[in-house]
Amino acid sequence: MKEKAKLLDQETMNRSLVRIAHEIVEKNKGIQDVCIVGIRTRGVHLAARLAAFIKNIENKDVPVGILDITLYRDDLTMISSQPVVHKTEIDFDMEGKNIILVDDVLYSGRTIRAAMDALIDLGRPRSIQLAVLIDRGHRELPIRPDYVGKNIPTAKNETVEVHLVEVEGVDEVVIVEKDG
Amino acid sequence: MAEVIWNKKDLLGLEYLTQEEIELILNTADSFKEVTSREIKKVPALRGKTVVNLFYEPSTRTRVSFELAAKRLSADVINIAAETSSVKKGETLIDTGKNIEALKADIIVMRHNYSGAAMMLARHLNISVVNAGDGWHEHPTQALLDMFTLKEKLGKLEGIRVSIIGDIAHSRVARSNIWGLTKLGAKVTVCAPRMLIPPGIEEMGAAVTTDIDVALRDADAVNVLRMQFERDQNSAFPQQMEYFMKYGITEERLAKAKKNLIVMHPGPINRGIEMSSEVADCPQSVILEQVTNGIAVRMAVLFLVSQAREGKNEAAN
Numbered sequence: 001m002k003e004k005a006k007l008l009d010q011e012t013m014n015r016s017l018v019r020i021a022h023e024i025v026e027k028n029k030g031i032q033d034v035c036i037v038g039i040r041t042r043g044v045h046l047a048a049r050l051a052a053f054i055k056n057i058e059n060k061d062v063p064v065g066i067l068d069i070t071l072y073r074d075d076l077t078m079i080s081s082q083p084v085v086h087k088t089e090i091d092f093d094m095e096g097k098n099i100i101l102v103d104d105v106l107y108s109g110r111t112i113r114a115a116m117d118a119l120i121d122l123g124r125p126r127s128i129q130l131a132v133l134i135d136r137g138h139r140e141l142p143i144r145p146d147y148v149g150k151n152i153p154t155a156k157n158e159t160v161e162v163h164l165v166e167v168e169g170v171d172e173v174v175i176v177e178k179d180g
Numbered sequence: 181m182a183e184v185i186w187n188k189k190d191l192l193g194l195e196y197l198t199q200e201e202i203e204l205i206l207n208t209a210d211s212f213k214e215v216t217s218r219e220i221k222k223v224p225a226l227r228g229k230t231v232v233n234l235f236y237e238p239s240t241r242t243r244v245s246f247e248l249a250a251k252r253l254s255a256d257v258i259n260i261a262a263e264t265s266s267v268k269k270g271e272t273l274i275d276t277g278k279n280i281e282a283l284k285a286d287i288i289v290m291r292h293n294y295s296g297a298a299m300m301l302a303r304h305l306n307i308s309v310v311n312a313g314d315g316w317h318e319h320p321t322q323a324l325l326d327m328f329t330l331k332e333k334l335g336k337l338e339g340i341r342v343s344i345i346g347d348i349a350h351s352r353v354a355r356s357n358i359w360g361l362t363k364l365g366a367k368v369t370v371c372a373p374r375m376l377i378p379p380g381i382e383e384m385g386a387a388v389t390t391d392i393d394v395a396l397r398d399a400d401a402v403n404v405l406r407m408q409f410e411r412d413q414n415s416a417f418p419q420q421m422e423y424f425m426k427y428g429i430t431e432e433r434l435a436k437a438k439k440n441l442i443v444m445h446p447g448p449i450n451r452g453i454e455m456s457s458e459v460a461d462c463p464q465s466v467i468l469e470q471v472t473n474g475i476a477v478r479m480a481v482l483f484l485v486s487q488a489r490e491g492k493n494e495a496a497n
Binding site for chain 1: 185186204207208210211212214215218219220222223224225253480483487
């Protein structure tokens, strides 16, 4: 693995998230009935940050939830690293809500497919909108994001790594090339 | 923190698990408990998998609990009761197991009256075997749900004092609890009339007493076992009334124990023998919560064995 390029640093990541926060408020004409749900692991931290930025704009709290999609994955028997099942923590009623689903990188779309199945088993939201920090292309399912931090065309042998202060101690997005 | 990897295709007993593996099951069960509290209590994790409940001993609660756990994971479930199967025609356990494997089942959940039956079956099959009780040997999922309930109530297992009261000699529940609790740092005391305490209990790491007041004095929790009067008819066995007088958990005895002592029982309860009716229904009793937690724990076990990596026969090592 070698690092090819840094795509976002702390400042540019923050700007992207602030812009997405504004777009969420604009598209939903305020934040009435808006709830944010982060997909474990990094989506959870991004969801919390978006909620904080939205509070700065609207001066109101939006409910934030955590979604664990392990049990909904379609590749449980194929992946080499063993997934650990964590808790889903959504303590608000989703009925009639506009759910902003948050993840760090959008790639094949399979995570989002699993997340939508998981959400719908919990209730019937009015809408599900998708916010991602990075869209790197190569979709395998008909899924598109509503809010994107940055579009990054990538090759399949490259990996996009999102590092967050809450997890890795630094805010950055880097593109790395797999050896061989 | 290094992530714990589950690489066992079977769950045969808590004796064969590490502290980390037991903790992984309990943590996974915690996530599944959230699933069981939803309106739609079902996730697709084992969709397309088949779980066979193979029961050589009558059991309602354990079988129903495993069946619900499998169904809440979207697995298909078949129940085989030995009395109504080819076992009656003389088929061996291994042959029965191989036939179930040939039917492309993925997990066998087995209750058997012989100690070691689950381990033997696991050695001969490539599919997963989950021990739902084998003779007097182990009943791992019961101990796991007891531990899960204790952890939920007390916040931890390390350093807590648990007394197990009753027929230790014939109890796989006691044996699994002793293995599991001591591995996680709890202090276990067993208490029973002398003839119901088998040799070797101290070597497993538990203290032994025949005095119920000693067992209750410093305990944080008491796990009261069912007296299995139907099993042993020899004359050394105490009479029911005599047992209740000497070892039955009553309000008077509870009054002398810690105020928040947790009362557990694996069920089914003999009211008026192991414990009084008042104790069974008292606020400290978590007996029905144990039943609820059993489903989450069994979901975790079924999920983990189905995800085992590079795991062949656990029984081999």
